[in-house]
Amino acid sequence: MRMLLIHADYLEYEIRDKALKNPEPISDEQRKGRLDEVLAVFISVEKVDETNPEEVVEEAVTEIEDVAKQVKAERIFVYPFAHLSSELAKPDVALEVLKKIEEKLKEKGYEVKRAPFGYYKAFKLSCKGHPLAELSRTIVPEEGVSK
Numbered sequence: 107m108r109m110l111l112i113h114a115d116y117l118e119y120e121i122r123d124k125a126l127k128n129p130e131p132i133s134d135e136q137r138k139g140r141l142d143e144v145l146a147v148f149i150s151v152e153k154v155d156e157t158n159p160e161e162v163v164e165e166a167v168t169e170i171e172d173v174a175k176q177v178k179a180e181r182i183f184v185y186p187f188a189h190l191s192s193e194l195a196k197p198d199v200a201l202e203v204l205k206k207i208e209e210k211l212k213e214k215g216y217e218v219k220r221a222p223f224g225y226y227k228a229f230k231l232s233c234k235g236h237p238l239a240e241l242s243r244t245i246v247p248e249e250g251v252s253k
């Protein structure tokens with residue numbers, strides 16, 4: 107899994123078009139979304155993550171929470187982003203992983219939005235520009251360790 111984490115004044119998106127034949131079904135209210143004072147997390151779920159998605163979810167949540175605490179962000183935007191890797195996981199696996207990351211962050215008390223999966227989206231992002239405002243993380247499940 108590849109993550110780009112941006113501490114931002116805001117992130118807003120608007121659905122433009124389908125990018126997959128069967129994108130995630132969404133309500134009208136999900137066609138647009140915005141969070142202010144947010145840690146935006148752009149995530150590419152990778153092929154290697156398919157060997158142990160549970161472990162990758164746990165590690166991603168740990169990394170995201172670590173950065174959120176450092177930058178004192180209470181809101182997190184989980185944003186599916188297929189452009190951080192050339193070895194992408196299948197869409198059905200990727201969507202499940204992203205949903206679980208969202209769920210676990212909410213359980214930890216963060217206000218979380220997740221941008222819809224499988225669409226072209228316009229977005230606006232205002233990066234804060236401080237030294238920890240732009241970070242990346244790579245998560246790889248342990249070789250062949252399936253729980």
Ligand SMILES: C[C@@H](O)[C@H](N)C(=O)N[C@H]1[C@@H](O)[C@H](n2cnc3c(N)ncnc32)O[C@@H]1CO
Nearest residue numbers: 125150151186187188194195200224226227
């Ligand atoms: C396109 C660009 O504007 C938009 N931002 C976009 O990336 N759309 C992606 C993700 O929402 C999702 N998607 C498919 N596979 C994956 C994956 N392995 N990991 C993450 N997202 C995925 O499906 C879309 C097409 O790849």
